[in-house]
Amino acid sequence: MTHVSIKELTKVYPGASEPSLDRLSLEIPTGELTALLGPSGCGKTTTMKMIAGLLDPTSGDVTFDGRSILKDKPENRGVVMVFQNYLLFPYMSVADNIGFGLKMRKMDPAEIKRRVGEMLELVKLPDLGKRKPSALSGGQQQRVALARALIVQPNVLLLDEPLSNLDAHLRFEMRDLIRSLQQEMGITTIFVTHDQEEAVVLADRVALILDGCMKQYDNAEAFYKRPVDEATARFFGGQNFMSGTTRGTVFEASFGQLQLVEGLNQGSGVLTFRPENVLLNGDPSAPNTLEANIADKIYLGTQTRLKLRIGQENVDIITNPSDVEGLSPGDLIRVTLPPQTLWMLTS
Amino acid sequence: MSTRKSLITSNLRVLTGLVLITWLILPLIPLAIWSFARGWFFPDLLPKTWSLNAWNYALSDTAGVLDSLWLTIGISLAATVLSILVGVPAGRALGMYKFKGKEIVELMILAPTIVPGIAVVLGIHSVFIFVGLNNTVPGVILVHLVPTLPYMVLVMSGIFANYDASFEAQARSLGASALKTFWYVTLPAIMPGIIVGGLFAFLVSWSQYILTLLIGGGRVVTLPLLLFNFATSGRNDITGAIGMIYILPGIIILLLTARHLSGRSGAVGGFGQI
Numbered sequence: 001m002t003h004v005s006i007k008e009l010t011k012v013y014p015g016a017s018e019p020s021l022d023r024l025s026l027e028i029p030t031g032e033l034t035a036l037l038g039p040s041g042c043g044k045t046t047t048m049k050m051i052a053g054l055l056d057p058t059s060g061d062v063t064f065d066g067r068s069i070l071k072d073k074p075e076n077r078g079v080v081m082v083f084q085n086y087l088l089f090p091y092m093s094v095a096d097n098i099g100f101g102l103k104m105r106k107m108d109p110a111e112i113k114r115r116v117g118e119m120l121e122l123v124k125l126p127d128l129g130k131r132k133p134s135a136l137s138g139g140q141q142q143r144v145a146l147a148r149a150l151i152v153q154p155n156v157l158l159l160d161e162p163l164s165n166l167d168a169h170l171r172f173e174m175r176d177l178i179r180s181l182q183q184e185m186g187i188t189t190i191f192v193t194h195d196q197e198e199a200v201v202l203a204d205r206v207a208l209i210l211d212g213c214m215k216q217y218d219n220a221e222a223f224y225k226r227p228v229d230e231a232t233a234r235f236f237g238g239q240n241f242m243s244g245t246t247r248g249t250v251f252e253a254s255f256g257q258l259q260l261v262e263g264l265n266q267g268s269g270v271l272t273f274r275p276e277n278v279l280l281n282g283d284p285s286a287p288n289t290l291e292a293n294i295a296d297k298i299y300l301g302t303q304t305r306l307k308l309r310i311g312q313e314n315v316d317i318i319t320n321p322s323d324v325e326g327l328s329p330g331d332l333i334r335v336t337l338p339p340q341t342l343w344m345l346t347s
Numbered sequence: 348m349s350t351r352k353s354l355i356t357s358n359l360r361v362l363t364g365l366v367l368i369t370w371l372i373l374p375l376i377p378l379a380i381w382s383f384a385r386g387w388f389f390p391d392l393l394p395k396t397w398s399l400n401a402w403n404y405a406l407s408d409t410a411g412v413l414d415s416l417w418l419t420i421g422i423s424l425a426a427t428v429l430s431i432l433v434g435v436p437a438g439r440a441l442g443m444y445k446f447k448g449k450e451i452v453e454l455m456i457l458a459p460t461i462v463p464g465i466a467v468v469l470g471i472h473s474v475f476i477f478v479g480l481n482n483t484v485p486g487v488i489l490v491h492l493v494p495t496l497p498y499m500v501l502v503m504s505g506i507f508a509n510y511d512a513s514f515e516a517q518a519r520s521l522g523a524s525a526l527k528t529f530w531y532v533t534l535p536a537i538m539p540g541i542i543v544g545g546l547f548a549f550l551v552s553w554s555q556y557i558l559t560l561l562i563g564g565g566r567v568v569t570l571p572l573l574l575f576n577f578a579t580s581g582r583n584d585i586t587g588a589i590g591m592i593y594i595l596p597g598i599i600i601l602l603l604t605a606r607h608l609s610g611r612s613g614a615v616g617g618f619g620q621i
Contacts, residue, residue, distance in 0.1 A: 054516045074519040087517040091535040100531070101521040152522060 002064045002078070002155040002188045004028040004051070009060035011046050020046050022212040023060065028205075031186040033179065035203035037193055037235075043212045044192040048158045051190070052081040064155060075104070078155035084165065086145040088133035094144050095120070095129035101152035119147040123177065139170045143177070150181060157182070159191035163198045175202050196223075196236050208232055224274060228346050233272050239316035242271045246344055255311025258337060259287040265344040275305070277341035278317040280324065281334050288337040294329050308335065375594070382587030401584035405592065412573060412589055419553065419569040420596065422484060426491040426552040427545050430499040433492070434544055435537065438503020443512065460497045467493055468561050475562060482564035490562045491552040498547035506540030546604050550597055 006026040012019045021043035028034045036044040049055035051062055053074030061068050069077050080101070088097050096103075098119055099112040107115075120126050123143040133141060142165070149157060162178060163171045179202065182189050193199050199206045200220040207217040215232045216223065227233035230241055244253045245268045251258040253271070282289065292315065296307040304321045307314065317335065327333065381387060382401050384394035405412045440446075441453060459467065471490055472481065480486035514536065518528040534541075556571045563569070570593050577586045 049516075052516075052520050054520065073524075074516075075522045075524055079520065080522075081517070081520045083513060083517060085513075087511075087514050089514065089518075089532060089535075100518070100523075104518075104522040104524075104527055148521065 001030050001186060003030045003066075004156055004188055004190070005063045005066070006047070006051075007061045007063070009047065009050060009062065010058045011043065011050060011055070012058045019043075019058070019212055021050075021209075024209070024214050026207055026214070026217060028188060028190060030188055031183075032204045033182055033189045033191070033202065035191055035193060035199035035206045036209060037196060037199040037206050038209035039235075040194050042209045044209055045160060047209075048081060048160060048190065048192055051156070052079050052158055053077050054081070079158060080149040080152060080154040080156075081158040082145050082149045082160065082162065084160040086133075086141045088136075088141055088144055088148075090133055092133075093129065094125070094131050094133060094136070097133060097144055098129075098148045098151055100148060105152070115151055119151045122150075122181065123147045138165055139167070139174065142166065142174060146178065146181070150185065150187070153185065154187060157187045157189040159189065161193050161195075161198075162191050163202070164193065164195060171198075172201075178202065208235060210235070225341075226343055226346075227272065230270060230272070230345060233345070237275070238272055239275050240273050240314075241345075242313055244268070244271060246271075249339075251342070251344075253311075254313060255290070258342060259339045260342055260344075261339050264342075265346055270345045271342055272345060273337055273342050275316045275318040277338065278315070279336040279338065280317075280319055282336040284334065286336050287339055288342075290335055290337070292333055292335045294327060294331045294333060296329055297324065297327065308333075310335070378587045378590045380587070381583045382585075382591055384584055384587075387583070398584075401582075401588040404585055405588040410585075411568070412570075412592065415568050415570050415573045416592060418484070418567070419571075422488050422491065422559075422567075422569060423549050423552040423596075425488045426495050427548045429488065429492055430495045430548040431541055431545055434496060434499030434503050434548075435541065437496075437500045438505075438540070438544075439507045439510075441500065442504035442507025443510065456500050457497050459493045464494060464555075465557050465561075468558050472561055481562060482566045484563075484567055487559050487563045487567045487569075490558045491555055493558065494555065495548035495551045498551060499544040502540050502544035502547065503537070506537050510536060542604050546600055549600060553596065 004026075005028070006024055008023045008025055009021060010019055010023050011021040024043070024047060026034070036047060038044050046055065050057045053069075053072065057070065062070060064078070069079075088094075089100065092100070095113075095116050099116045102112045102115060103109075116129065117126075120129055123146060125140060125143055125147075128136065128140065128144075133144065136144065142162070146162075159178070163174055166174055178189075191202065200223075203220065205217065205219055206223060208215045208223065210231055216228045218226075223232065223236045227236065227238060230238075232238075233241070242253050244251050246252075246260065246264060246266050248266075249260045249262055249264075251260050251271050258271070279286075290310050292308040292310045294306055295309050295314070298305040298307075299321065302321075303318050304324050306317050306319060306324060306327075308317060309315070315335075380394065382405075383397050383399065385396045385398040385400065387394035404410050437456070441449065441456075468490060471493070475481045475486050475490070480489065514532050515528050518532045519525070523531065554571060555569070556575065559567060559569050559572060563572075565572075570589065574586065574589050574593055577589060
């Protein structure tokens with residue numbers, strides 16, 4: 001049960017001119033599962049290592065329940081980090097790997113054996129305790145690494161790209177396992193990933209870090225519905241950006257007016273909407289219904305991407321393939337941009 | 348095609364075996380025969396009369412062979428342990444980190460294998476006289492580090508070049524102190540290197556002659572010195588017996604550590620992998 005607070009955390013590596021992480025501030029409530037999301041090299045693994053005590057920050061602070069932990073040695077922080085490549089000790093059996101943390105805490109060997117047995121059950125590998133890590137598959141190694149971390153009941157659990165080394169079918173299994181164990185044990189958990197899908201399916205809240213700065217810290221849905229800026233929207237697959245001016249609930253675009261909902265940013269700015277939220281051939285009297293010219297059509301198997309021209313603007317939409325069967329580039333179609341799906345970028 | 352290839356391979360294997368036997372085993376046979384001979388003269392193929400006299404003498408208290416054996420073992424073990432204590436951190440620095448002047452440090456460490464020991468030892472000699480280490484066992488042990496350290500550092504830097512230090516970070520994160528991390532995580536990973544490097548260090552120290560002679564000043568009589576005395580005095584039978592005793596530790600250690608020398612352990616990579 002630990003509330004993690006990161007304050008203005010900054011890391012400048014020796015000899016580097018730009019900080020790898022620039023004044024990151026985050027509040028991670030007790031028991032929540034938070035993702036640090038960003039492209040590789042954005043400073044997210046650096047952040048993790050500083051929380052774990054494996055790297056000293058240049059400035060800033062990390063507190064657990066209000067107490068700074070930066071002076072504590074890594075082994076005394078109650079933080080366990082699970083690395084991307086699992087790092088199971090090759091000279092030890094699976095059971096010895098899982099029991100390692102308890103052995104370091106000088107627990108009675110019989111008690112360690114009992115808890116390791118429980119943990120193996122929990123991660124669904126009950127019969128593999130005697131094996132060497134090299135005899136396990138990637139998914140099994142991941143479970144052992146998770147078990148080895150959870151058995152010490154850390155205050156804070158750090159996961160480095162927990163799903164990225166797994167096959168597609170294992171990802172959801174592992175996602176469910178991580179989530180259920182984390183919820184059950186109530187461990188404040190932070191994980192880093194470069195994959196927005198991984199962040200969305202696993203995390204309660206996502207912190208997007210681009211170029212060493214935090215862009216947005218919110219629940220997953222907000223990144224799709226209410227991105228702060230174009231880079232954020234693009235990171236989550238946003239394609240459509242139009243410049244114009246908002247007055248009240250009307251947006252003045254290059255091709256005419258669009259109806260908005262209340263409470264959006266006013267004045268000149270950029271309007272965005274998700275490619276999957278555009279409706280095709282709907283009610284002609286619905287607001288924001290426009291004529292569009294098909295510039296390109298890309299078949300993607302489970303969906304079809306249409307590149308449209310509305311006036312001078314390029315608009316990308318994603319549709320069900322059966323909805324656009326028979327249409328080809330050059331055809332005219334009717335599209336509707338529902339007002340509740342339009343969003344003015346806030347910065 | 349494949350049978351022919353395997354025929355060539357097996358022939359090569361036999362040839363390698365023959366060469367190894369010729370070089371390593373054959374020279375020892377006359378030595379062994381001498382140790383049991385009472386005179387052995389040309390053109391006899393084998394000695395006319397056999398005797399255990401040489402062995403009786405070599406194993407007696409008066410010859411001092413056994414004292415010398417224990418002393419040599421002690422000096423070589425001490426030199427090996429010191430080589431490990433210095434070689435492991437030095438190998439880690441050279442194998443894992445990049446720093447200014449690294450090439451020069453590497454060269455300096457390798458230098459004793461290129462520069463003749465006698466050139467170095469004359470300088471060390473005068474320093475040791477000054478600090479009172481001359482003619483002492485500790486002095487001999489220290490001077491043996493000059494030729495043993497390069498092998499130890501070379502082997503350990505090869506090990507550390509392929510070593511993933513994140514295992515240590517993982518252990519720390521799981522609650523292990525720095526000392527426990529070294530004991531449970533680092534040491535098992537670098538053990539093959541310590542064994543191979545230690546073997547080299549022991550054998551190099553074991554066979555030192557000039558360095559022992561100069562720094563020991565004739566007071567520290569190790570087996571090679573004793574052996575040399577008898578060899579130059581023309582006692583081939585006793586030389587043979589002491590010689591057999593002299594090669595024994597090397598063979599025992601080699602047999603004990605043979606599986607680590609196979610090259611699969613990565614312990615014999617040297618600077619090549621840096």
